[in-house]
Amino acid sequence: MSEETETAQGPVVRDRRRIDPQTGQPREQAPAQPAPAAGGDAPAQPAAPSVGGPDDGAADAELEAAQALAAERLEELQRLNAEYVNYRKRVDRxxxxxxxxxxxxxxxxxxxVLDDVHLARQHxxxxxxFAAIAxxxxATLGRFGLERxxxxxxxFDPAVHEAxxxxxxxxYEVATCVQVLQPGYRFGERVLRPARVAVADPQG
Structure with a gap:
């Protein structure tokens, strides 16, 4: 059926078949036109995204602020960790x-008591x-650091001896302990009691 001209007396019939009935070849389809907007204006085209606009500057500022905040929090964490380590060392010490x-x-x-044990052993x-108990x-006090x-x-050393x-x-060429009258005791580096001794000094 051929396309008829539109008249005022009847409806207009348009032939929209893709295949031409006379030639048997497919017809070229015209591109669909978008419907005009109300008021006869052409449809608005989407705006192309802008590059380097004000939004990029705001994003850079936010990124710099976030990086500065992260650096500040890292510094605070490192300082707290150092304080905790120093606290642990101080507590242990x-x-x-x-x-x-x-x-x-x-x-x-x-x-x-140890003096009495020492004198009893000497005599x-x-x-x-009692010997086993002594x-x-x-031995127990020695394991904890006590030394006679x-x-x-x-x-003779005045730091550890009492003359x-x-x-x-x-x-003798130097002052020498020739007799120990009472042994000394130390606990680690601390002298609990100096050894009481008789000292022989060199002549002259």
Whole structure:
């Protein structure tokens, strides 16, 4: 059916078949035209996105602000971590000092007992079960750091010796402990009691 001309007497019939009935060839389709907007205006075209507009500057400012905040929080975290590490070291050091002070106080209170044990052993009076008990006591205190010192013939050191007697002798070139009257005790680096000794000074 051919396309008829529109008249005022009847409806207009348009042939929209894709295949031409006379030639059998497909017809070319005209591109669809968008319907005009109300008022006869052409349809508005979408605006192309702008590049480098004010939105990019705002995004850069926000990124810089976020980076600055992250750097500030990292610095605060590092400072808190350093303070915590120093606190742990200080607590550990204080705990060790308190422990050493407590042990040295106990050992210092037992010095008279240790003196009696030492004298009894020197005179051969420490025998039987009491000898075993004394050995255990000294071994236990030794494991905690208590040390007895003072020997005949060692150089006199006023930092660890207390001279109760003085004499002169040609046998020694320096002041020497010739007799230990009472042994000394130290706990680690701390001297609980200096060794009380008789000292021989060189002649002249």
């Amino acid at each position: 204080d705990r060790d000092v308190a422990r050493a002070a407590a042990l040295s106080s106990v050992a210092e209170a037992l010095l008279p 051969g009076d420490l025998t039987g079960p 050995d255990k006591l000294e 010192y003072g020997e005949n013939g060692e150089p 109760l007697m003085h004499s002169h002798s040609d046998e």
